[in-house]
Structure formats: C-alpha cells, structure tokens
Amino acid sequence: MPTRIAFLGPAGTYGEQAAAALVDLETISDPEFVPCKGLRSVMDQLASGDCGAAVVPVENSVEGGVTAILDALWIHRELCIRRALVLPIRHALLSHGSLNGITEVLSHPQALAQCSSWLAENLPEALQLPTSSTAEAARMVAGSRFRAAIASRQAGVEHGLDQLAFPVNDVPGNSTRFLLLQRGERRQTGDVASLAFSLQRNAPGALLEALGCLARQNLNMSRIESRPSKRELGEYVFFVDVDLTAESSSALQELLMDLQPLCEHLAHFGAYPSSTLNDT
CATH class of the missing domain: 3.40.190.10 (Periplasmic binding protein-like II)
Structure with missing residues (x-):
C-alpha cells in the first residue's frame, strides 16, 4: 500500500x-x-x-x-x-499581463506579508487579496491580464504564467x-526535540521554573513560542525546541521527568533530524 x-x-x-x-x-x-x-x-x-x-x-x-x-x-x-x-x-510575481497593468495581487497571507515592501514600492495601488495557498493564487490568475500571483516559479510553470519579477520577497534569506x-512511536534521538506544555499555575516565576529544567540538563533552547490556550485570557501554551547531540538523549528523558510535575499538560513530539535544502 x-x-x-x-x-x-x-x-x-x-x-x-x-x-x-x-x-x-x-x-x-x-x-x-x-x-x-x-x-x-x-x-x-x-x-x-x-x-x-x-x-x-x-x-x-x-x-x-x-x-x-x-x-x-x-x-x-x-x-x-x-x-x-x-x-x-523565493517568490515570483506571475501573471498573463504586464507589470504596469496589474491592479490585484493574490497570494497566501504569509507570502503577501513577506513581499509587503516590494509591493509597496512597485505596485502601491494594487489590491492585495488573500488565498488559501500560493499555488491556488497562481491558478486563480491564469488568463487574467490585470491580476498577478505571488508564488513559486514552479507554480508559474504549472499554470503557464509569465514571470513578471523575481525574486519579490523583501528578505533575501x-x-x-x-x-x-x-x-506512532516517537524517536528519542536526532538534532532537535520539540515539546509543548501548559503550566500548573499562573504565578510569578512559573515559566522561569520550567525553563530552569533545561538549564539543569545543559540543553540549549533554540526556540520558544507561546499561543493562547483558548480557555481563558492570560493562559498560554508554550512550544519549545531543544538542540540535541548524540550524548543528550538521556538528558532529554530527564528533562521530561523534571517538567512533568510543573505542567498541566506536557506534549513530547519526539526527537528528529533537521536538514536544509540547498538554494538552487
């Protein structure tokens, strides 16, 4: 199968x-x-x-x-x-029209945000319309001479669009x-481990106490982000990424044990390898 x-x-x-x-x-x-x-x-x-x-x-x-x-x-x-x-x-501006005739630009909201400065400078009067994906934007502008899509060059090939500008993202990197x-079962080894937790108590120092568990295990936190719990105002869920080495799998298990009594809910999404695709 x-x-x-x-x-x-x-x-x-x-x-x-x-x-x-x-x-x-x-x-x-x-x-x-x-x-x-x-x-x-x-x-x-x-x-x-x-x-x-x-x-x-x-x-x-x-x-x-x-x-x-x-x-x-x-x-x-x-x-x-x-x-x-x-x-x-690397975003491209795709259309069947010409750059000076574009009055609407379609793309996923994240892509529009990533190209906001370029759009403000080159198409300041164009209406920006969000779509469910960059490729969906490319599909929707096919055949139009006044609409353009922000999408990958591959999406332009898929829908037979012309490339009006490339790259149009504001930040080169x-x-x-x-x-x-x-x-299924979580892996215990890799380059990174991802956790998420909500705390037992909303009190001064509660988050610091939880993060102190990482310091005690000598684990580097490469990312932390909070999201509302959606239960009540001021209650948050914390997402944390931890860098791992070949020797730190036992430290990860110790970290989970240390965190458990401090957390109302603790999610361990596993350890895993991370790669970067070369920019060709």
Whole structure:
C-alpha cells in the first residue's frame, strides 16, 4: 500500500516541494501525495487516519510561527515529528499581463506579508487579496491580464504564467521550516526535540521554573513560542525546541521527568533530524 502524504495544495506550492524533499530524505517508498485545501485539512487528514503522513509549515524566518499548525499540534498531541526541512523561499510575481497593468495581487497571507515592501514600492495601488495557498493564487490568475500571483516559479510553470519579477520577497534569506508528521512511536534521538506544555499555575516565576529544567540538563533552547490556550485570557501554551547531540538523549528523558510535575499538560513530539535544502 502506498503511503498517503497530505500537503497544502494544489500542485506547485512550497509545501509540495518540501513534501517531495522530505520523502526522499526519509526514503519513503511508493508515496502518494494528497493535496489539501487549507492547513486545517492537512492536519485533519493525518489525525483521522486518511493519510499516513503530513507535511506542514511551522515557522518562517520573516513572519514567525505558523499559528494554525501550532494550535493543531496542541489539539492533536498524539502526533509526532519525524523530520524537519528548512526550505529557501523565493517568490515570483506571475501573471498573463504586464507589470504596469496589474491592479490585484493574490497570494497566501504569509507570502503577501513577506513581499509587503516590494509591493509597496512597485505596485502601491494594487489590491492585495488573500488565498488559501500560493499555488491556488497562481491558478486563480491564469488568463487574467490585470491580476498577478505571488508564488513559486514552479507554480508559474504549472499554470503557464509569465514571470513578471523575481525574486519579490523583501528578505533575501527568507526560508520556511517544514515538518513531516506521522502517528506512532516517537524517536528519542536526532538534532532537535520539540515539546509543548501548559503550566500548573499562573504565578510569578512559573515559566522561569520550567525553563530552569533545561538549564539543569545543559540543553540549549533554540526556540520558544507561546499561543493562547483558548480557555481563558492570560493562559498560554508554550512550544519549545531543544538542540540535541548524540550524548543528550538521556538528558532529554530527564528533562521530561523534571517538567512533568510543573505542567498541566506536557506534549513530547519526539526527537528528529533537521536538514536544509540547498538554494538552487
């Protein structure tokens, strides 16, 4: 049976690029790629068992964490992370028209934000319209001479669009970290481990006490992000990434034991390798 892998579609998205690269890195045989409309649908396909894996963006170097994915991970704490991939993001402006005739620019909200300065300088009067994905924007502008999409050059090839400008992202080093998610047993070794927790008490020093557990185990916290618990104002969930070495797997287990009594809920998404795709 093929392994069904959900990703944010349609064809030509950065998610599809990441999914193809992650499948190669994990040597998943006979994959079947399942494009989904919306990140929630991607997560639901995996959580329901309709797909055996999912590839999702979790963090962008310009716009920060992808909140929809963080929230979904907290809901589906049974899922685990198998591998991470950092993908360079190079946006193109695509259309069937000319640059001076563009009055509407379509793209995913994150992509529009990542190109906001370029748009303000080059298309200040153009209306910016959000779409469910960059590739969906490319599909929607096909055949139009007054609409343009911000998407990958691959999306332009998929939909026969002309490249009006490239790159149009404001930050040259723009990159997004994608995760390969699955159900099942968590790995205990890798380059990174990802945790999420809510605290037993909302009191001065409570978060400091929790983070002190990392210091005692001599583990470096490479990322921390908070999200509302959605239960009451002022209550948060904390997402933490911890750098690992070959010798620190035992320290990770000690960390989880230290954190447990301080947390109302503690989710361990596993340890996993992380790679960076070369910018070609």
